[in-house]
Amino acid sequence: MSSRFREHLEEALFPPLVALLVALICGDLLIMSYGQSPATVYRLLLEGTWGNAYGFGQVLYKATTLIFTGLSVSLAIRAGLFNVGAESQLAAGGFVAALVGLGLSPSMPGILAIPLCLLAAAIGGSIVGAIPGWLKVKYGAHEVIVTIMLNFVVLALLNYIVAAKIHVPETLHTPEIRAGGIARLDSFIPAFHGSAANLSILIALVTAAAVWVYLFKSKRGFEMRAVGLQPEAAEYGGVSVGGIWMRAMILSGAIAGLGGINYVLGYKQYYEEGFAGGAGFLGIAVALVGRNHPLGVVLAALFFATLSQGGLAIHAFVPKQMVEVLQGVVILAVAMSVPEVRRALRQARKPVAA
């Protein structure tokens, strides 16, 4: 193993490990405040998630959306942009996919209908991503604030359209799509019966691989990372920083938008108000813990999905809200330890002054 690779690996792995330790200790305290035994509760948490097919299916289902939103946030960060808008990009993607699925003929074969719906989801998300990109490049408006504000605007707009135009009476969701549904895993593997896991997980993994190739093996990805590290130097080197930022926000939005297929095409077959349910914000946590690397994002998405599903498994003993506290603790601990670990490691590696 080359020493540079090892240095990168250490810088990437230490913060999440520190965070896990801190979270375990906080978890212990919370569990004991409820008069329960931490060992029992943690065992239940693992058994309810990785210990049986249904629980594992739910973990896969929850991880799928998080892989998309985590990749979305990571790609933007690699270009030096903080996309806090994955939540509304996800919702818009699911919404447009549902619209297209509603408009297609039920006789259309999946091989045609599914790609059309995927494209629709990506376009829906990329439109919402393009707005902050354009406002940043054209007017210098900071993307963090614009994406936060746009979340509220887009979600309110979608709620209005669904409530006023196309909802099924007495519900907050659209009618079921007529074509473009993605098969559930339990139709191949009966053990997954009842869980929402579906083949979107494969599309998520393919997207992760594609993001890896794009970022680390293509010229455009190299330019994007150069802009993320040193925008002035990249501009001087002949790269159009504005163009790259625009591209990054469109791609980031498209990936978050694709996440909408997991719920809309794979699980419920309709768009429902509020289906994103914070998965866009959790995507920031996934990107952070996954150190903005596609492989790290997949692992971090599984981790956060395990926590979220694990909350349900322990609910009889400790309120499931415990895992929400732990999510917050993990994010804080990773955010705090990243600069600290980097400094400590660099200090330790420095050759002793002669």
Place this chain on the structure above:
Amino acid sequence: MNPFDFLTQTIRIAIPYLFAASGGVIAERAGIITLSLEGYMLSGAFAATLGVHYTGSPWIGLLTGIFGGLVFGLIQAVASIRYRANQVVVGIAINLLAIGVTRFFLKLAFDSSSNSPRVAGLGGNSAWYGFDNPLLWMGLLVAPALGFILYKTPFGLRVRAVGEHPDAAASLGIKVSLIQYISVALSGMLAALGGVFLALDQHQFTDQMTAGRGFIAVAAVIFGRWDPVRAALACLLFAAAETLQIQLQGNQFIPSQFVEMIPYLLTIIALAGVVGRAVPPAALGKAAE
């Protein structure tokens, strides 16, 4: 529509925004990005409810509420100043943490996943339209007071110096980190008062009762260009739009979702510089070395 009702309702709706936006202004003027106002408000509301529930005194609740905001403010301060964590991430983490912590302890203390029992409040004589509540008056005075502190006192000068030119401030002997710690702690306590007002006004804590008000306050800070009084005017403007929507309800004049968008759309437009550019403090988000 009665203009008197309109005015009093606008003010009552604006009070939580006024507290939280003032908290946002002081921390951001000291250079710390503050997206955690929502979390401060929520923890303030919950801690206040606990305080009133166990002592029966709304005044003790006021103090415990401020303390709740202080705790989360100090988490933000330690993470962003001592550990130089990304301030946007810290803000988002604090909001998640506040939701989780209040839900967990709501279950632990009151065995409920939705709301606390009824607690005593301040004021409440209906003939006064809410103006017999001392917290309401505090809310109206907080922005002018903060404006005075920021522009007329040595401490305020230091806060502004730290947020604009931390290196220059440090070279003049100002303790940059100390000023930032104080500003962020004040920010947590001020925003928490917004939550305290909500909880005492509704006589209970309900899950996620701040419902995005912290983000409206963030919008007001930016729309008010990081100035306490202009941010307060933005709060009143946003509250007036809400009041209009409530009073026109059933009228189907404008769908409520479009009224909800107003603060956020105005802020985006302000950021894009269509009507006068919103320029943040120069060192906002850059942790001092």
